[in-house]
Amino acid sequence: MKVQFSLKSWLIGCSLIAMTTTGAFAEVIYNRGNSADPESLDPHKTSTVYEANILRDLFMGLMIQDAKAQVQPGAAESFTVSADGKTYTFKMRKGALWSDGSPVTADDFVYSWRRLVDPATASEYAYMLAPVTNAEDITAGKKKPEELAVKAIDPETFEVTLNAPTPYFLEMLTHQSTYPVSKANIDKLGADFVKAGKLVSNGAYVLTEFVPNDHIKAVKNDKFYDAANVKIDVVNFIPTEDRSTAMKRFEAGELDSNDDLPTEQLADLKAKFGDQIHIGPYLGTYYYAFKIDKAPWDNVKLRQAISEAIDRDYLAEKVWQNTMIPAYSFVPPGITGYETRTTDYAEKSQLDREDEAKKVLAELGYGPDKPLKMEIRFNTSENHKNTAVAIQEQLKPLGIEVSLVNTDTKTHYGLLEQHGDFDIARAGWIADYKDPENFLALCKTGTGNNYAAYSNKEYDDLMAAAAAAATPEERMKLLSDAEAIGVARDLCVVPLLYYSYHNLVSNKVKGWENNVMDVHPTRFLAKE
Amino acid sequence: MLRYVLRRFLTAIPTLFVIVTISFFLMRVAPGGPFNQEKGLNPIIKANLERVFHLDQPLWKQYLLYLNNLIHGDFGPSYNLPDFTVAELFADGLPISIELGGSALVLALLFGGILGIIAALYQNRPADYAVIATATAGSTIPTFVIAPLFQLFFALTLKWFPVGGWGDGAFINKVGPVLTLMLPQLAIVARLMRGSMIESLRSHHIRTARALGLSDYSVIIKHALRGALLPIISYAGPAAAALLTGSIIVETIFSIPGVGRYFVEAALNRDYTLVMGTVVVIAIFTIVFNLIVDILYAVVDPRVRYD
Numbered sequence: 001m002k003v004q005f006s007l008k009s010w011l012i013g014c015s016l017i018a019m020t021t022t023g024a025f026a027e028v029i030y031n032r033g034n035s036a037d038p039e040s041l042d043p044h045k046t047s048t049v050y051e052a053n054i055l056r057d058l059f060m061g062l063m064i065q066d067a068k069a070q071v072q073p074g075a076a077e078s079f080t081v082s083a084d085g086k087t088y089t090f091k092m093r094k095g096a097l098w099s100d101g102s103p104v105t106a107d108d109f110v111y112s113w114r115r116l117v118d119p120a121t122a123s124e125y126a127y128m129l130a131p132v133t134n135a136e137d138i139t140a141g142k143k144k145p146e147e148l149a150v151k152a153i154d155p156e157t158f159e160v161t162l163n164a165p166t167p168y169f170l171e172m173l174t175h176q177s178t179y180p181v182s183k184a185n186i187d188k189l190g191a192d193f194v195k196a197g198k199l200v201s202n203g204a205y206v207l208t209e210f211v212p213n214d215h216i217k218a219v220k221n222d223k224f225y226d227a228a229n230v231k232i233d234v235v236n237f238i239p240t241e242d243r244s245t246a247m248k249r250f251e252a253g254e255l256d257s258n259d260d261l262p263t264e265q266l267a268d269l270k271a272k273f274g275d276q277i278h279i280g281p282y283l284g285t286y287y288y289a290f291k292i293d294k295a296p297w298d299n300v301k302l303r304q305a306i307s308e309a310i311d312r313d314y315l316a317e318k319v320w321q322n323t324m325i326p327a328y329s330f331v332p333p334g335i336t337g338y339e340t341r342t343t344d345y346a347e348k349s350q351l352d353r354e355d356e357a358k359k360v361l362a363e364l365g366y367g368p369d370k371p372l373k374m375e376i377r378f379n380t381s382e383n384h385k386n387t388a389v390a391i392q393e394q395l396k397p398l399g400i401e402v403s404l405v406n407t408d409t410k411t412h413y414g415l416l417e418q419h420g421d422f423d424i425a426r427a428g429w430i431a432d433y434k435d436p437e438n439f440l441a442l443c444k445t446g447t448g449n450n451y452a453a454y455s456n457k458e459y460d461d462l463m464a465a466a467a468a469a470a471t472p473e474e475r476m477k478l479l480s481d482a483e484a485i486g487v488a489r490d491l492c493v494v495p496l497l498y499y500s501y502h503n504l505v506s507n508k509v510k511g512w513e514n515n516v517m518d519v520h521p522t523r524f525l526a527k528e
Numbered sequence: 529m530l531r532y533v534l535r536r537f538l539t540a541i542p543t544l545f546v547i548v549t550i551s552f553f554l555m556r557v558a559p560g561g562p563f564n565q566e567k568g569l570n571p572i573i574k575a576n577l578e579r580v581f582h583l584d585q586p587l588w589k590q591y592l593l594y595l596n597n598l599i600h601g602d603f604g605p606s607y608n609l610p611d612f613t614v615a616e617l618f619a620d621g622l623p624i625s626i627e628l629g630g631s632a633l634v635l636a637l638l639f640g641g642i643l644g645i646i647a648a649l650y651q652n653r654p655a656d657y658a659v660i661a662t663a664t665a666g667s668t669i670p671t672f673v674i675a676p677l678f679q680l681f682f683a684l685t686l687k688w689f690p691v692g693g694w695g696d697g698a699f700i701n702k703v704g705p706v707l708t709l710m711l712p713q714l715a716i717v718a719r720l721m722r723g724s725m726i727e728s729l730r731s732h733h734i735r736t737a738r739a740l741g742l743s744d745y746s747v748i749i750k751h752a753l754r755g756a757l758l759p760i761i762s763y764a765g766p767a768a769a770a771l772l773t774g775s776i777i778v779e780t781i782f783s784i785p786g787v788g789r790y791f792v793e794a795a796l797n798r799d800y801t802l803v804m805g806t807v808v809v810i811a812i813f814t815i816v817f818n819l820i821v822d823i824l825y826a827v828v829d830p831r832v833r834y835d
Contacts (some may be wrong), residue, residue: 040611047567122576124569140572212612212620214785216696238693242780247785248679248691379566389780407559410798414560417568428566449568 033258085165106152126178168435284430284499454492542659625786636713644721666715692783767822
């Protein structure tokens, strides 16, 4: 017995030494380049993609997106939907804990969702709960947060009532604004609850350090229900505003991935990094908007002629080095069950399009004697400028005299939001959730982002009909019809390019799945 | 002297007040606001945000509120980084910018000064030409060229230093940014020192000192250098105020968490409170360093007296 014991200890000792020297016990650290620092780490005050990348690791909503951006149960283990599609009942995940060890309950979601829609929180993404009964009235100050149609039937059961069946509701619940926050944490610390080392969260990681403009450190949350399958111990989010520096830091091994590339250097980068560069379609659209309530841009034939003459292939290839994809619809491809509706010249050759455009302009009385003058407004960015310059050149042969106005982002969007005076202006839209409605709502009468001031009853009716559609198929068909009218026929937006994601990911990082939402939760990744 | 310093500090208060007032209203003249962005906000949500940050109040009320907070040492929360107050952002970043800028300035004064003296002593000889050539190159190559070259050569090729990052203040992380900040300053100091030293060496009191048979060391260091220091001091004051409050280019390229980037970023983001905080900090640094320059004048130049 004695001999056996000492042999066992010797074996354990040896294996321990071997494991330490081979690094089996070494902490796995993932240095993740993230274009910018978060504005806020309070899920109810966030608005940017950079924040989403961090919060997705720190928190867990009722539903989550997996490595392929597919919706899966998160803080809720399962759910049921009532026959009328208006009531969702979520069963909370057994064993799900906050990082302070307390259980995540239905009451946490009641508290958090009320906080999200409360006007005092002033959440930019309060509208993510717009489908929930009374949510919009609460945000507008017409009702009290307690009147939000959510309730905790018991600590394990959370019930939500919606205004109407909302097929994309589960998709919306993956958005960071719907994440829960710990009431006890906020009651104790007030606004300081978001500080590193104090933030109580329910995700796979816990926030331990935040040095603005340097790094955000999150370490594996031992209380996380699936901690056994989380392979990366520490994730450092490193803001990489200077993309050229980010490339050098990646090359030097200081970064394991970065969520952006200096696209103008793409050819060199491809030669250097090979298959570590990931480029693919992303759910976002780069577009121009005409000021439709101002002559002559109220003339749809004129709008179509100009749109038709813009060579999108050239923009994608030459200006954006194929990091963008030519677009003829507002809703990008990639949404299951939805048929995008493109403008009717999408399939024609550029030469034919130019001939047609010239004919229309001549019909409308424009020509060398009466040139059409158009001002393109865009916000400061080398690529936005190059795009506008290319379009200026493309429209010149048609006798259109294009002038360019470049202003900083705040001035640009300040003017658009106030429906100031302009001819045509640049804008972009990145989907919050994977549904065509997220794009098409922009063209509804009176929507905040409807910069063109497009207003068409037929379009609004189709959108309303889609919202009330009985089946998902019928809904998608109605949305598609709406796009055919609002976008393809009337050009409430002039789609130019679909965005693409462009990530640089080290071969050491495993489990990285490219997807249209460009979502890559660290808990599903591993590092060699 | 003490009375003079006290008087200068008292006159700084109305100066600061005027700077704050002008900046406050100028900032609001700029079109757009902190909550204009690519994803435009629903008017109700925007109104909620404006109410939370008191932007729904008349401008004069906002101004009085800001002044009142400022007097109580409260710079307010940053609009674009609401997890932090402006004071917290400066508390985190300013020591880093001061450390980098201060090191660069001290090194530039020391080595620039020595190079300038050598050039002056060996005027129109190879040593002088070498210093002038280096100084001209140093002051004409912009930092946004020096910094990436440093990264390429010393970090990526030789692997002596990291490409970027603060690394919790590790020495090797500071070398690149300090050298990049230092080089243009060193060039300017060397040229200034050379010019003023040549002039000083030609002056009557130096000729007298030499005629009296004083040693070279005594002539150059004790007498000529003292006179030659005045232009350097005049230059170093404003340069210190600029260097210690950070450089957006160097901090961005080397990923340094200083405060240099806040001035430009805050203005572009219409982050009113952060802009005002930056204005106040830079104003205070400028006032203080101008005062230091004036005091040093009195120390160095026997003709200057403040009492």
